[in-house]
Amino acid sequence: MRNPLRSEAEAFRFLLVVIVAALVIVGAAYANTWLGVAAAVVAVAGIAWWLIQEPVPGAADPAPRLTSSTPPGSHRVLLVALPGTGSVRLRNGATEIVVVVPALASTVESLTGGVDDRRADAERTAERLARQLPNARGHVGADDVGLAVEDALREFGADEIVVAGDEELAAQVRSRVTIPVSRA
Amino acid sequence: MATHAEHLEHHGEHHGPPAPHYSSRVTPGVLGMFLFIASEIMLFGSFFTAYFFVRVVNGTPWPTPPFHLPIYVAFINTCILVTSSFTVHWALQSIKRGNVWGLRAGLLLTFLMGLTFLITQGREYSRIGFAPKDGAFATIFYCLTGLHGAHVFVGLSILLFMTIRAFRGHFSAEHHHGVEIGGIYWHFVDVMWIVVYLTVYVL
Numbered sequence: 348m349r350n351p352l353r354s355e356a357e358a359f360r361f362l363l364v365v366i367v368a369a370l371v372i373v374g375a376a377y378a379n380t381w382l383g384v385a386a387a388v389v390a391v392a393g394i395a396w397w398l399i400q401e402p403v404p405g406a407a408d409p410a411p412r413l414t415s416s417t418p419p420g421s422h423r424v425l426l427v428a429l430p431g432t433g434s435v436r437l438r439n440g441a442t443e444i445v446v447v448v449p450a451l452a453s454t455v456e457s458l459t460g461g462v463d464d465r466r467a468d469a470e471r472t473a474e475r476l477a478r479q480l481p482n483a484r485g486h487v488g489a490d491d492v493g494l495a496v497e498d499a500l501r502e503f504g505a506d507e508i509v510v511a512g513d514e515e516l517a518a519q520v521r522s523r524v525t526i527p528v529s530r531a
Numbered sequence: 532m533a534t535h536a537e538h539l540e541h542h543g544e545h546h547g548p549p550a551p552h553y554s555s556r557v558t559p560g561v562l563g564m565f566l567f568i569a570s571e572i573m574l575f576g577s578f579f580t581a582y583f584f585v586r587v588v589n590g591t592p593w594p595t596p597p598f599h600l601p602i603y604v605a606f607i608n609t610c611i612l613v614t615s616s617f618t619v620h621w622a623l624q625s626i627k628r629g630n631v632w633g634l635r636a637g638l639l640l641t642f643l644m645g646l647t648f649l650i651t652q653g654r655e656y657s658r659i660g661f662a663p664k665d666g667a668f669a670t671i672f673y674c675l676t677g678l679h680g681a682h683v684f685v686g687l688s689i690l691l692f693m694t695i696r697a698f699r700g701h702f703s704a705e706h707h708h709g710v711e712i713g714g715i716y717w718h719f720v721d722v723m724w725i726v727v728y729l730t731v732y733v734l
Contacts, residue, residue: 352568355711358718359620366613369725376733383734 349401364394417504425505426483426531427496427520428476428512430468435476435511435531444483445503448473449495457490465490476511492516493523500524575723578675582730585667595668598661605732608651609724612683615644616721619690619714622697629704631697638694638710641717645687652680672731679720679727686720689713 351361368390376383417423424441428448437444450469452462466487473485488495496508508524510517511531521528585591594600622637656673663673693713696702702710 350568352715352719355620355623355714355718358715359616362613362616362718362722365722365725369729372729373733376729380734387729387734 349398351398364397368394417506422507423503423505425496425499425503425508426476426480427488427492427508427510427516428472428531429516430465430472432472432476432511434479435509437480437509437531442482444477444480445499445505446473446476446480446483446485447488447495447499448476448485449488449492450490451492452490462490492519496520496523571719571723575678575726578671578678579730582671582675585671589667591666591668593668594672595666598659598665598669600672600732601655601659602732604651604655605728608648608655609728611644611651612648612721612724615641615648616718618644619717623707623710623714626697626702626707626710627704631700631702634702634707634710635694635697638690638697642687642690642694645683645690645717649680649683649687652676652683675727675731679724682720682723686713686717689716 350357352358372383372386372390375386421442422440423443423445424437426435426437426444426446428435428446430448430451432448448469450462450466452465456462456465469487470485473487477483477485486499489498499505505526508520508526508528509531510520510528514530517528517530586593618637618640622634622641625631625633625637661669661672663670690713693710696709
């Protein structure tokens with residue numbers, strides 16, 4: 348949905364649309380009040396449909412790719428695992444590991460805020476994996492894999508990302524970052 | 532502002548995590564505008580809900596006899612307010628082209644028309660023949676038009692500062708964000724008035 352007040356030009360354009368709709372409503376109401384009400388209902392529905400259909404500027408642009416690295420001598424690994432992942436084996440050499448488990452939720456759960464169970468699942472997985480791995484700590488991430496990785500990289504400069512999941516998930520992460528991404 | 536990736540492209544070497552940043556899903560400016568619109572929708576929505584209950588659910592005659600609404604005066608006032616949106620748009624287009632006098636004239640005209648709207652509404656209140664205490668119809672009428680009038684007053688305050696800044700040479704073709712934001716607010720106030728006018732005076 349497009350925000351009609353994103354800029355002055357868009358707000359002015361929205362105003363012009365509202366003026367045209369208002370003229371139609373006034374004309375209809377002049378003939379009959381109920382006809383005016385009907386015109387108002389159609390106008391509101393039409394404007395709402397128009398705003399929903401309008402593409403959001405920049406929404407189709409690819410997100411900027413993130414990068415990070417650590418000082419020489421350290422090798423920090425960001426492990427991305429889906430909720431329910433049992434165990435993960437990593438190659439030796441990681442000096443520090445952060446496990447991030449995105450709290451994936453359905454659209455309805457996200458919209459209604461009913462994500463407590465999903466976060467609890469993610470938290471259990473993150474804690475279990477963090478206990479299994481040396482020098483590791485676990486975090487619950489956002490409800491989107493790309494966003495969870497992005498948020499984690501803001502706080503944890505990783506040299507490598509390891510994905511505990513299928514190739515599709517790894518490709519999704521790879522498209523968002525410039526650092527090496529591999530599968531566990 | 533250059534993104535982090537653009538910065539890397541130009542400078543190559545990078546150590547440490549990316550700079551602290553907001554979520555990539557929504558920028559603070561857009562989020563702020565969404566919150567503002569949502570709060571305004573809820574504010575006006577609560578008054579329109581009251582209007583709906585009084586007029587449709589309760590079946591109160593609108594306007595309740597023996598009162599009359601000055602539809603044609605309100606129509607002239609509507610024309611004045613709508614025209615003022617055109618002048619503020621003209622003001623912004625002028626400064627975008629570097630025309631400082633166009634900006635000043637546009638803002639001054641907008642301010643004067645907004646002031647005329649508010650004074651006319653005040654005159655309407657003094658002559659309309661009923662007060663907020665005279666039943667549910669009168670209460671809702673004053674609440675809806677008064678709430679909008681308060682928004683016009685805020686808009687006029689913003690316009691006053693914009694106009695003063697314009698005459699002091701604060702805006703240029705490159706820097707006119709203050710006019711842009713004020714313009715958005717003024718258009719919003721205009722749209723809300725059209726909705727109020729249609730529901731209160733026309734339908």
